[in-house]
Amino acid sequence: MTGAVTPEMVVEQMKQFGTAARVRNDRFSMQIAPDRLHDAVRTAQALLRFDRLLTISTADTGENFELLYHLIGPHRIILSLSLLLPRGQPSIPTISDLLPPAAIYERQIHDLFGIRFDGHPGLSRLMLNEDWPENEYPLRKDWKPDPGRFYGGIKEGGS
Amino acid sequence: MSDPLQTLAEIFIFPGFLFLVAFALFMAFLDRKIAARMQQRIGPPLFQPLADVVKMLGKEVIDPDGADIRLYDIIPLIAFAAVMTAFLYIPVTGYSPFAFTGDLVVVLYLLAIPAPSLFLLGWLSRNIFSTVGGIRAITQLFIYEVPFFLALLSPAIMAGSWSISAIVSWQQQNLWFIFFQPIGFIVALVGLQAKLERAPFDIPEAETEIIAGPWTELTGRRLALMNLTFSIALVAGSALIAALFLGGPVLPWTLAPAWLNPVAGMGLFLAKTLAVLMLLSSIRVATGRIRIDQLTDIGWKYIAGAAVVQVGIVLVINWLWVVP
Amino acid sequence: MPDVVIPIGPHHPALKEPVNFRIIADGEKIVRLELNLSYNHRGIEKAAEQRNFTRVLPLLERVCGICSHSHATAFAKGVEEIMGLEIPPRARYIRTIIAELERMHSHLLWLGVAAHEIGFDTLFMWVWRDREAVMDTLEEMSGNRVHYNMNEIGGVRCDLTPGQIEAALSRLPPLEERIKKYLDMVSSHETLLIRFRGVGRMTREEALQYGAVGPTARASGVDYDARRDDPYLVYGEIPWNVVTDTSGDVYGRTRVRIGELWESSQIVRYCLEHLPEGPIRADAPKNAPKGEILSRYEAPRGELVHFIRTNGTDKAERLDIRTPTLANWTSVAKCLVGHSIADIPVIVAAIDPCLSCTSRMVVVNKERGSGAAAAPCGCIVRQRPAARDRRET
């Protein structure tokens, strides 16, 4: 693990998980299968010194949820691991055991998109607000506030 | 002390209640003004502390849920009365009308009352911040009270009397104690600062940590009384230090018309008390708050140590140079 | 002594913004803490998908009142990159000037707040007085003290006149004097030293492991700065240095921030003196082509990441904001354990939490009394038998 990590090394080492394509001069993106995420992150961490998680981005593509794990290391190359989760059963293993900061991002995503992170140590019922109704995830594309529903705050005419 | 009317006047008008409250409010104003000027601000107007107190008296009183309300009402009164009484023994115009042998001990005792009353208030209010603040107040009491006592003990040892008036008259004949005991003076200032819970010792009411500590749940007249208590304690403490270390309100010689003496004494009292206040305010402005564990450390290691050293020096001086 | 549960916030004088900690303390020592953010959650990310680019910029400025320019610039530069738009050099310089002035005002604000947290109000007042000079400059340039609204897709909204440049340059030397004085003060003033040194210490490894960013990480010797790693605006063309420190405690973070103040003032001076002539905006198309970008920006508090995805219309399909404060919470939770209650405000303040940014979309809540394992969740760092747990009133 000596020497600088070069873009070629990234492509080479990550070949087993998919093809890494150069998106920008310092950013590589690759599509991986959801069940291989844990291995991919571990490989990137161990062999390519990706020791930092920039963020986990989420997007709602319609049929699927897309999760993007953006990793960075001292070599300043960004590796974006992209994976698709089916809308009906959005669940994925957590990576907070490998990268502690991931926990906080995973909670946020769980709260706003309703994606489950299996094995997360504190992924309990997370709410935007204590009174927020169950199974409503505001950042999903198909979500609209229901005018007849109470979303928290102050009820009319009382505290 | 024979004329009951005169005694009443001394208690309620001068140098008692009226004068004391007015002077305390003035000192509170001056304290805030000095701080403001040092912070490059304009600062509050002259009547500000009066307006604050009157406004607080006129506000709604909210009883904390579950507190013993009678006790909660009485404690500020007790603290207020204690510091008020303490001031009666401190000489304002020459000598205090109520002076007796051993009044220094009584004053020290009475001045120690506000801190435990804050603790009780914090404990009774059942608010978590108040409770933590109250515990901090009592912890702090144990740290500063010993050095403060020792520091004020040294002049008494040197003068050979427990009477404030006797200590003052000793200084009238000899030199001020600040020249004999500079360490004791500093320790006394620091102790007073801690007693009044002003920066860097405002640990019990640390605003950013525990909101207002024991003060959090105080409202209306209770808040006004406690506020006034601490303003008066500031006056009493400054006056006590001025009397014990700065020669008190007496000139080293007697003036020709007898009525001039109390007037000159009064002037000296004001000047010296304000000088002590200036020092205290400067300390307050120039420092941040320290932590309670750091205070324990500093308090026992350095402040108490310095006080003990001072007492030792005084004993040696006394041994070498027998006071007439 | 039984554990004491101390709720801090959301309405608490140490916090200028709402956040809720439940501190479980043993006497004065913190053994555990639970975080609850999101009191300012508004749903900006949802709104950003429904408004067009022109309307999103003012909205993004109001993600946070302190780093407003950061959010708008990060978004604008991302969208411009997707559009393949090269913005004129003068616009890049003006954006940099505003960004660095914002960093100065933010760091001065931080220094004042940190002094206030330890009860040193005099320094608080002095620093905020000097901050007004920066605010005046910003107001002169943009017309507003807080939300500058300088950005447009394709450039900046208004130009700098020679008079404004002269006025800004004349305000810099006194400010630099003060910055030097503060650096001197921080390393010599007794109360600052005893309250800052050794407090909230984080080693380089811990800073990396817990993902700290910005001055918090740089104080621990982690040499990450998006301005240098991924140069944007004019940072690749002008001389400046990354400030780091090795002590890793609050003292180090203070020194890093004051060092950055100095660097920022030098950058502002350089940019003002070398401001190129030319137009201030390029014509931007209404719609952005399909594409995605990870736009990194070094905000005053650390690295800000905007993930933008466009779909060929004039609206973003998805905007995902990762704020620096969110990345720093994990490290704060780690730093706090073992310290005394009195250190909470200063340690929390040391990351310069910008809760308004963070709460735009986050909730961190710990299941009460759960036996969850330690560090990874970022909220419970050390386990304790279930403490006397009162519901937050």
Next chain:
Amino acid sequence: MAVPDMGISRRLVNWARQKSPWISVFNSGACNACDIEIIACLMPLFDVERFGILAKGSPRHADILIVTGHVSLKQASRLRRVFEQIPEPKYVIAVGACGASGGVFHGLYHMVERVDSVIPVDIYVAGCPPRPDEIINAVVACLNLMQEDTARGGKEWRQKKQEAGMNSGTARPAGAA
């Protein structure tokens, strides 16, 4: 204005209230801009202590509650509770455009939008964010309102006025007083 039939103590208290308004700032979900502008009011350049205004941490000590920003769903119940903790007589100033109408955040999902749907507001300050001098002006306007209330024997007159339809709201813009 005429102050009818007031004892000396009442007058003294009224005077004191005018001279010593203590404020407590509550961030009900704002973007910080209003908060830092309020803190800027306490600073040397604006120095509100010269009017006797002090910022207090405990709502129990406050006379005027300054609410910044829109009310997020999560803060609404807390705002109500903080308001209830303030001893009478109490006044509320809503700072910023968001507090009045939701401002730029109008229509977002996680907010109540108006401060006056949670607690009664006496003064609104416009601006995003308002400058510190406007905030000071609002406090002064609030003091005038306080005086008027005392002269009319309480806040009820404004309620009645509103019910009678003479005025559109209980509050007036900061500059109007």
